[in-house]
Each structure stands twice: as structure tokens, then as C-alpha cells.
Amino acid sequence: MVANRVGLAIWIHSLKQVKQLKRFGNIHYVSKRMKYVILYCDEEKSDETIQRLNSLHFVKDVSKSMRPWIKTEYQSSTPDKAKKDDYKMGI
Template sequence: MITKRQGIIVWFHQMKHVKHLKRYGHMIHVSKKLKYAMIYVDQERFDDTYESLLKLSYVTKAEPSYKPYIKTDFESKVVDKEKEYDYKMGI
């Protein structure tokens, strides 16, 4: 069974705190220059994890990812010419 996950972007003061952030979820990416980490957590535990990250003294801010709530089914605005005209009509 596939579990639904959601990302959290955590901004911190120093790089030495990165190893402490690993216990909160699956760490995907860490930027040394901009001092942030991207962590994925299960959606059932998202609220608790998000609040606990905000309470940490070394976390500047945390931002949730809104990707699970965005519609990802795209439709084409360009009309397909083959579907517009039926060339096999007279045969």
C-alpha cells in the first residue's frame, strides 16, 4: 500500500542541526548555502510533525508543501486536427 506523504521545507540557523532533523521524517535535500532542508512525512502525522518542528530553537521557519492539494491533471487547449475532421467518413 502506498502511503500519502507531504513535504516540509525547514529553514535553520546552522548546518550542525541537520542530523537532528532526520528523526522527523525522510530527508530528501539539504542546501548548505541557503540553510534549508526538505523533509517528507506521512500525511497522517503531518500536523504533529509540523508543530514540533516550529517549536525547535534552531529552526527559523517551516513551510508546508501544497503539492498534494494541487490538481495535476492537465488538459490541452490545442485542438487535435485529426479528431476535428473525420477523413474516413466517405470511404
């Protein structure tokens, strides 16, 4: 069974402690310039993980990714018949 995963953006003071974040989940990306880490963890444990991460002294802020709750299915992109006829006008 595949567990649902959620991404966490973790803003940190220093990059020295990135290795300590491995125990909370899978590190996907580390930005050296902007000092943040993208970490994936189980969705069921995400609230507990956020609380534990916020309690660490080197963490500035933790935000949860909203991607699982964003609508990705869109309406069909076929144009209306009236609009289609307007494009066929010749000069």
C-alpha cells in the same frame, strides 16, 4: 500499503543540527547556501511534526508543500479548427 507523504521545507539557523531532523522523516535535500532542508513525512502526522519542529530552537520556519493539492490534469492541447486553418494561409 503505501502511506501518503508530504514535503516540508524547514528553514534553519545552522546546518549543525541537520542530523537531528532525521527522526522526523526522510531528509530529501539540504541546501548549504540557503540553509533549508526538504523533509518528507507521513501526511497524517504532518501537523504534529510541524508543531514539534517549530518548537526546536534552531528552526526558523516550517512550511508545507502544496504539491499534493495542485491540479496536474490539464485540458487537451489540440487547437481549434479555425486556428488550424489560419496557419495554412500561404503568401
